Amino acid sequence: MPAPSSICLLRTSAIGDVTHVVPLVRTLQAAWPQVRLSWIVGKLERRLVGDLPGVDFVTFDKGAGLAGMRAVGEALGGQRFDALLQMQVALRSNLLSLFIKADRRVGYDRARAKDGHGLVVNQRIPARTGEHVLDAMGSFCEPLGLKQTQVRWDIPIPEEAHAWAAEQLPGDTPTLLVSPTSSHTLRNWRPERYAAVIDHAAARGWRVVLVGGPSALERQMADAVLAACQHAPLDLTGKDTLKKMMAMLVRAPMLLTPDSGPMHMGNTVGCKVLGLHAASNPHRSGPYSDRRWCVDKYDDASRKYLGKPASEIPWGSKIEKPGVMDLIGVDEVIERFEACATHLGLG
Incomplete structure (x- = not known):
């Protein structure tokens, strides 16, 4: 399977869940150092992870409704990704994903999908139960041919903090x-x-x-x-x-x-x-x-x-x-x- 040149991650909230996505980012970067990563994230959550190196962040203002979704689409500038990792199943996030152009749209297995999630994805992660949320997030690389075998965060903390x-x-x-x-x-x-x-x-x-x-x-x-x-x-x-x-x-x-x-x-x-x-x-x-x-x-x-x-x-x-x-x-x-x-x- 050829390495993708661009991947978009969609996980806007919440604070704990975005920390669970960071090891996946590290896994993707380790396997494909040249891949262009974009992450659609919430305003508050961006304050925690928005300085991760090698990632382009696009802020989603969930309070702005449809206008906020359009703003995400405009910020992406019409680019088309090799893959979208749709890691949030809420109706709002499923609608938001429609503003993201991608050939492969990876989502949750049927048991974990809801609110029309299956309508906006064309591939699914392996169906598993008994997983920690972080491991479920990590499995989003599996349809791309990878396996998350290490968990590393290294979220930047400024010296002034x-x-x-x-x-x-x-x-x-x-x-x-x-x-x-x-x-x-x-x-x-x-x-x-x-x-x-x-x-x-x-x-x-x-x-x-x-x-x-x-x-x-x-x-x-x-x-x-x-x-x-x-x-x-x-x-x-x-x-x-x-x-x-x-x-x-x-x-x-x-x-x-x-x-x-x-x-x-x-x-x-x-x-x-x-x-x-x-x-x-x-x-x-x-x-x-x-x-x-x-x-x-x-x-x-x-x-x-x-x-x-x-x-x-x-x-x-x-x-x-x-x-x-x-x-x-x-x-x-x-x-x-x-x-x-x-x-x-x-x-």
Whole structure:
């Protein structure tokens, strides 16, 4: 199979998912150094990955509707790609793909396709179940004759971001970052439970830092956590950027978070993730490289809310039910914190 000269990747969101695409970019570049890569990506997500070398980025403003789709087509200048990797199945993304000219249009297998996805692709990735999302993304190179055998991120982090992180987290005191808020609110743990873990870590001599974006939801959660803490953490909620967050994750050995973008950002730089999973399956969407420190209540949630074990429900099912995260106890998270600290030599 001849090497393609140009490939367009379409994955606009979300933060965690675009981190899963980066190893695929690395795989394509390693196999075909001369290939021209274009990536259609969301505005926020571009702030994280938009400086990857060797990739032309085109921003899609999903809030602009059809006009935003036309803008993508205009930005591509009518060029025709050897292949389009259509890695997002939402109706909006399927419509967006119609503004991209490509001979080969690779999409998901039928089981994972929805919202007319099959109408906009002419090849499909292998049908598999039980895959992590990153491995599913990586399989998009298989119809092109490649296999993703290595996972490498190396997302650029500017020196000014490292300098900012060093100012916030000086010295070598071990730091626990707490990113308490997912945009999927039913994945969020109770503020008082975060506070209990924060107080435990602080009592053990750790520096604890509360982080999050500038949204009202994240500010509200941060305030609720702070109100419940006996040992107030450093509150940097809304004060960083995605690149500054990456730099903090490089300096911090541990991150506590529900299933959210920061979970996957932390994983890319080797930060140990204490992931909180009940609404989602950590084996599908948890921190890819190391899930030992996650609290996994997904099977318990499936039995309680769906009446059957997780092994009997469709792979990737979300159990976003009110109260599902209450299945995760404070003692279980503290146990994982202590185990991880011991593993890191910081116990």
